[in-house]
Amino acid sequence: MNIMIVGVGGQGTLLASRILGRVAIKEGYDVKVSEVHGMSQRGGSVVTYVKYGDKVYSPIIDRGEADIVLAFEILEAYRAMPYLKKGGKMIANTQKMNPMPVITGAMEYPSDIEKKLSEKINLQAVDALSLAEQAGTIKAVNVVLIGLLAKSMSVDKSVWIETIKETVPEKFIELNLKAFELGYNL
Amino acid sequence: MKKLMLGNEAVARGAYEAGVTVVSSYPGTPSTEITENIVKYDNIFVEWAPNEKVACETALGASIAGARSMTCMKHVGLNVMADPVFTASYTGVNGGMVMCVADDQGMHSSQNEQDSRHYAKAAKILMLEPSDSAECRDFTKEAYAFSEKFDTPVFIRLSTRVSHSQSLVEEREKEDYILKDYDKNPAKYVMMPGNAIKRHVVVEDRIKALKEMSETTELNSVEENGAKIGVISAGIAYMYAKEALGDKVDYLKLGVIYPLPEKKIKEFAEKYDKVYVVEELDPIIEEHCKSIGVDVIGKDVFTLQGEYTPTMIKKAVLGEDAAPYEEIGEQIPIRPPVMCAGCPHRGVFYVLKKLGLIVSGDIGCYTLGATPPLQSVDTTICMGASVSAAHGMAKARGAEFNKKLVSVIGDSTFMHSGITGLVDIVYNKGNNTVIILDNSITGMTGHQDNPTTGYTIRKEPTKQVNLITLCKAIGIENVVVADPFDVKNFEKIVKEETEREAPSVIIAQRPCALLPPMRKKYSGHCEITDKCKKCKLCMKLGCPAISLAGDTVKIDVTQCNGCGLCTNVCPFGAIEKGDK
Numbered sequence: 001m002n003i004m005i006v007g008v009g010g011q012g013t014l015l016a017s018r019i020l021g022r023v024a025i026k027e028g029y030d031v032k033v034s035e036v037h038g039m040s041q042r043g044g045s046v047v048t049y050v051k052y053g054d055k056v057y058s059p060i061i062d063r064g065e066a067d068i069v070l071a072f073e074i075l076e077a078y079r080a081m082p083y084l085k086k087g088g089k090m091i092a093n094t095q096k097m098n099p100m101p102v103i104t105g106a107m108e109y110p111s112d113i114e115k116k117l118s119e120k121i122n123l124q125a126v127d128a129l130s131l132a133e134q135a136g137t138i139k140a141v142n143v144v145l146i147g148l149l150a151k152s153m154s155v156d157k158s159v160w161i162e163t164i165k166e167t168v169p170e171k172f173i174e175l176n177l178k179a180f181e182l183g184y185n186l
Numbered sequence: 187m188k189k190l191m192l193g194n195e196a197v198a199r200g201a202y203e204a205g206v207t208v209v210s211s212y213p214g215t216p217s218t219e220i221t222e223n224i225v226k227y228d229n230i231f232v233e234w235a236p237n238e239k240v241a242c243e244t245a246l247g248a249s250i251a252g253a254r255s256m257t258c259m260k261h262v263g264l265n266v267m268a269d270p271v272f273t274a275s276y277t278g279v280n281g282g283m284v285m286c287v288a289d290d291q292g293m294h295s296s297q298n299e300q301d302s303r304h305y306a307k308a309a310k311i312l313m314l315e316p317s318d319s320a321e322c323r324d325f326t327k328e329a330y331a332f333s334e335k336f337d338t339p340v341f342i343r344l345s346t347r348v349s350h351s352q353s354l355v356e357e358r359e360k361e362d363y364i365l366k367d368y369d370k371n372p373a374k375y376v377m378m379p380g381n382a383i384k385r386h387v388v389v390e391d392r393i394k395a396l397k398e399m400s401e402t403t404e405l406n407s408v409e410e411n412g413a414k415i416g417v418i419s420a421g422i423a424y425m426y427a428k429e430a431l432g433d434k435v436d437y438l439k440l441g442v443i444y445p446l447p448e449k450k451i452k453e454f455a456e457k458y459d460k461v462y463v464v465e466e467l468d469p470i471i472e473e474h475c476k477s478i479g480v481d482v483i484g485k486d487v488f489t490l491q492g493e494y495t496p497t498m499i500k501k502a503v504l505g506e507d508a509a510p511y512e513e514i515g516e517q518i519p520i521r522p523p524v525m526c527a528g529c530p531h532r533g534v535f536y537v538l539k540k541l542g543l544i545v546s547g548d549i550g551c552y553t554l555g556a557t558p559p560l561q562s563v564d565t566t567i568c569m570g571a572s573v574s575a576a577h578g579m580a581k582a583r584g585a586e587f588n589k590k591l592v593s594v595i596g597d598s599t600f601m602h603s604g605i606t607g608l609v610d611i612v613y614n615k616g617n618n619t620v621i622i623l624d625n626s627i628t629g630m631t632g633h634q635d636n637p638t639t640g641y642t643i644r645k646e647p648t649k650q651v652n653l654i655t656l657c658k659a660i661g662i663e664n665v666v667v668a669d670p671f672d673v674k675n676f677e678k679i680v681k682e683e684t685e686r687e688a689p690s691v692i693i694a695q696r697p698c699a700l701l702p703p704m705r706k707k708y709s710g711h712c713e714i715t716d717k718c719k720k721c722k723l724c725m726k727l728g729c730p731a732i733s734l735a736g737d738t739v740k741i742d743v744t745q746c747n748g749c750g751l752c753t754n755v756c757p758f759g760a761i762e763k764g765d766k
Contacts, residue, residue, distance in 0.1 A: 009523065021190050021352055031190060032318075033352040036294065037215055037632065042551065043730050044523035058429035059351035059422075062497040064509030078518060082511045097745065098733040099521035103725070104559045105734065107519040120512045129744065138744055 001029075002061045003050045003149075006080040007072025008097050009043045012142035015167065016070070017048040019146055022163045023155055024052035034059035045076055045099075070149050072141060073097050074125075078113045084121055091148050092117070093128040093141060124148070131182045140179035143168075147183020157184065191355045193348040196319035197286055198223035199355065200326025201256050204282070205363025206230060208248035210241040212602065213631040214260030215295035216349040217288035221258050222634075225644055234634055234643050237569070237602040238263035242270045242285065246339070249283035250375055252366035254330055258286040261302045262568065266603070272309045274339045276385040277375050278392075280366045282333035284326060285311075288344040291422075291466045292493040295630075297549065297566065299491065301467035306341050306444035310389050312396050313341040313444040314405065315421040319353040325441065327361075328405065336392055336399070343443060345466070347422045347493070397445045405441030408454055412436075415503065416458035418451065418471055418482065423494055427464045430496035431503055435462075446474045455480045462487075462503055466494050525554050527731045528699030528708055528749035530625050533670030534594065535560040536727055536755065537677045543592050543684070546579065548572035548604070550596040551629045559728045563594070570595070570603030577607060577616050585617070589684050593620040598628035598636040601651065605660070611689050612661040619683045619690050622653060623670075626697040633701070657691045664690035671696055671751050699749060710764050711746035712753060714739055717760035724752045724761065 003020060007013040014035055021033040029052035036046050049061045063082045069090040071077030077092035084090055094114065101107040110116075117123045126148060132140040143164065150160045161177065168176045191199065197220045201209070209232040211221040224232045235241035238259045248255035259267065264287045271285070287305075290296040306313035312332055316325040322344070329340040373381050400406060411433035419427045420440040427437070438454045440446065455461045455475070463472040463484040472484030487502040488494070497508045525532050535555040538545055539562040547553060547563035548571065556563035565575055572593040580588040595604045600622050611618050628634040635641045640650035657665045664686060668679050676694070683690040697704050711731075718739060724732055731745035732752060741752075741761075753761045 008521065010526070018190075018352075025188070025190055025354070031352070031354065033190065034347060035192070035350045035352070037218070037350055042523040042554065042630075043521075043526060045521040056353070057425045058496050059347055059353070059425070060493075060495060062495050062508065064511035075518065075521070078514065079521075081514060084512065086510055095744075097742070098730075099519050100524050100558065100728065100730070101519040101522075103728070103730070103733045106558070107517075110516065110518050 001052050002066045002085070003068045003070065004061050004066040004080060004083050005048045005050065005070045006076045007046055008076060009046045011046070011072045012139065013046050013048050013072060016142045016146050017050050019163055019167050020050045020149070022167060023159055024050065026159050026163065027155055029053060030056045032056045032059040045079065047080070068149065068152070070145055072145060074113045075099065075109065078110060078117060081117060081121060089122045089124065089152060090117065091124045091126070091145065091152070093145060094125050095127070095129045095141070126186060128183070131186070132179055135179035135182055136175050140176060143176045143179040144183040147180040148186060150180070151184050151186070188354040188356050190352045191319045192219055192350060192352050193316070193319045193322045193344060194219035194350070195223045196322035196355045197326050197342065197344070198226070199357060200323040201284065202227045202230070203323070203358055203360050204254060204327045204330040205361045206254045206256050208245065208253050208255040209233070209257070210235045210244035211258040212236070212238045212241050212263055213628055213634040214263045215631055216290055216346045217258045217260045217263070217286060217344065218631045218634065219349070220286055221643070232643055234636060236637055238267040239269060242267035242274070245283055245285070246270060246274050246277070249279040249281045249339070250277070251280070252368050253281040254363055255281060256284045256286065259288070260296065261287060261289045261300050262296065262298065263287070264302055264305055266569065268305070271305065271311070271339070273377050275309045275311050275389055276377055276382055278337035278388070279333055279339055280368070282330035283339040284329045284333060284342060285339055286342045286344060288346070288349045289467070290346050292346065294346055297568065299467065301470065302343055303443055303470045304468070310393055311341055311444070312336065312338055312442070313343055314441055315343045315443045316348060316441070317421050317424045318348065319351070319355045321441070322348065323355050325405070336396055338392055343421065345422050393445055397447070400442045400445050400447040401449050403442060406447055406450055407439050409437040409439065414459050416454060416461040417464055417503070418454070418461065418475070419464040420471065423464045423466050426494050426496045427499050430499040434504065440471065443470070446471065448478050451475055451480055452478065455482065464488065464494070464499060522557060523554060524557070524728065524730050525551065526699055527729055527745050528704070528747045530670055530694070530696035530698065531555060531623055532560070532727055532729065533673055533676060533696070533751055534621065534623060534694050535562050537670070537673055537680055538562045538592065539726070540677065541680060542590070544579070544590050546572045546576035546591065546593045548593070548595040548599050550599055550623070552594055552596060552623055555594070559726055569599050570607055573604045573607030573618070573620055574610060576618050576620070577611050577614070580616055580618055585687070588617055591618065592680070592684060593618060595620065595622055596629065597622060597624045597626070597638045597653070598634070600653070601637050605656070608657070608662070608691070609660050617687055617689055619680070619692065621692045621694055624653060624693050624695045627701060629698050633698070653693055662689055662691050664688055665693065666690070667693045667695050669696055670694040671749070671754060673754050699747060708747045708749050710748040711743045712741050712748060712750065712761050713764040714741055715760050715762055717758050719758050719760065721757065723757060724755055727752060727755060
């Protein structure tokens with residue numbers, strides 16, 4: 001199983017990939033999680049890969065190979081589209097964050113991305129930002145999206161909840177579980 | 187129980203299990219988390235040194251004194267520590283010594299893409315290369331055993347995808363390691379010509395012994411699938427090859443990168459119609475094969491640049507096409523890294539750009555001052571070069587040019603290798619203006635303490651290097667401290683200091699916005715009020731939270747942290763701090 005998580009540096013993609021990696025271990029798989037650190041984290045496009053199966057060799061995912069793409073921002077979803085396997089599924093947050101070439105006016109933010117994606121691939125678009133706000137903080141976008149992802153995977157819900165409890169700091173457990181439920185029950 | 191660990195975390199685990207007691211490093215992506223993870227273990231002295239050379243010498247000293255020691259760095263850090271490395275090869279070790287160097291294929295976070303394997307050959311030092319986290323742990327322990335058995339420091343070569351991928355590792359018990367006795371042994375440790383001549387003989391004999399080991403060790407292993415094609419590979423490239431080619435080829439996986447085996451390669455290669463060498467960056471294994479008369483295919487079909495992928499290998503070796511995929515079909519904007527909302531460097535570069543100065547830059551988050559719209563940095567070479575290169579520029583073009591020239595360097599980078607450049611300016615009658623960007627932390631690599639922060643890596647309070655006193659002590663009479671968010675005053679100071687016919691240092695002091703105290707200090711977000719005249723001056727800050735919607739300026743509340751820099755820049759007082 002190849003899952004690609006894309007977003008903007010600072011959105012919490014790393015935590016999401018770590019939760020997913022831990023869930024896969026609990027299911028008894030071999031797992032590799034490829035992360036991004038350093039300069040590329042600073043507000044740029046961020047890509048992490050989670051791969052699991054009987055045996056995983058390469059930690060990276062090529063174009064046309066992702067079973068699921070989980071996108072934290074809609075332009076990043078569009079950028080990641082070529083990575084989706086034929087018949088794969090994309091779950092995307094509809095939030096828009098302007099990249100610097102758009103801010104400086106050098107380029108325009110592409111229009112109608114959701115529509116363009118839906119015409120080509122199996123897309124589940126969701127306003128995760130509003131759901132995170134409902135949970136109590138916009139920072140919980142990542143866990144809302146994990147909730148959505150969990151719904152489309154065949155892993156018992158209790159495993160996800162247990163893993164979130166183990167992964168996030170204790171004082172944020174309640175908030176994160178609320179965010180997870182909002183995503184899961186959508 | 188198996189645990190998911192980063193490659194770097196697994197190296198730290200291996201070092202702990204091997205009984206390491208002294209670790210000295212300088213942070214650098216993708217190597218930083220090795221040293222950060224050592225902190226988790228008790229009874230190990232661990233430190234951030236001011237630079238890699240100091241770190242390496244500290245580790246070597248600890249080894250000579252009888253301890254198992256480690257130093258970790260990124261590939262370019264190895265250049266900084268090359269001096270002791272080449273001679274450590276001559277002295278050998280007492281307690282085992284391991285040097286972890288992490289290359290950055292693809293340059294995710296680096297200024298070049300050098301291949302560290304050259305150093306192993308040049309310095310005649312054993313080098314191992316793991317390909318996943320389990321091997322990171324195992325090879326680290328092996329490295330200590332080899333180090334003591336062959337009396338040599340040992341390199342472990344990592345790469346971004348090994349260092350920063352998590353895979354499963356089984357934790358084992360810690361070995362009991364007793365400090366080796368310390369013996370005064372000048373013939374081995376005093377490297378003056380008379381002794382070094384004799385030690386060079388020892389080095390050459392050691393390489394012969396290591397070659398023998400390389401022929402027989404299980405770290406260099408053959409995997410037979412009854413195929414007609416052979417593949418020789420190592421490190422992360424082996425994992426890509428394995429995924430791409432599966433059991434359609436046979437493999438010789440090399441865990442020992444230097445010295446490479448000869449007999450083993452010859453015996454492997456002669457069984458196949460074709461043999462490929464799959465290695466990222468330079469053709470080190472390939473050239474070795476060719477030098478011993480083994481015909482292999484390597485860089486004729488594989489690139490010298492960037493990271494490989496399984497798809498690329500499948501195409502080159504089996505001629506199979508990539509999986510089908512949907513093309514985007516239009517040009518979409520890239521999303522390069524940017525300075526965070528609230529970044530103290532933004533105020534500095536806003537002023538430098540406004541004044542149209544030539545900016546000699548350095549390595550850190552502030553390298554991003556080279557990108558639009560701030561776009562003020564002229565040069566970025568290596569750690570410390572902002573200061574010394576500006577000295578050279580000023581000497582080449584004279585006083586008027588120098589009045590348009592500044593250096594920018596972070597606090598940690600200044601401690602690393604900016605001080606010596608500044609001494610050069612004072613000593614050799616330069617009049618440069620150096621701006622030290624003091625954000626109270628090593629930012630880019632993820633918040634490591636350094637000699638100016640007042641804390642050690644274990645967060646124990648310690649003496650803090652005072653930048654003002656330091657600069658004054660080396661002879662800079664004009665040292666000014668200024669807040670870069672007070673843009674008017676900062677501009678005035680930069681003008682004064684660049685005009686001055688004497689060397690000067692401006693310490694731009696404001697902590698990184700991601701530090702916990704600043705996260706507390708900044709609250710709410712800024713708002714554009716109806717006083718806005720749409721002059722778009724605030725857009726020149728290149729803040730990720732400020733953008734245009736039509737011809738109206740908008741602040742994205744999900745990105746704004748309420749730092750207030752834009753309120754200081756707006757000439758109409760049209761931006762206000764909101765409470766929410």
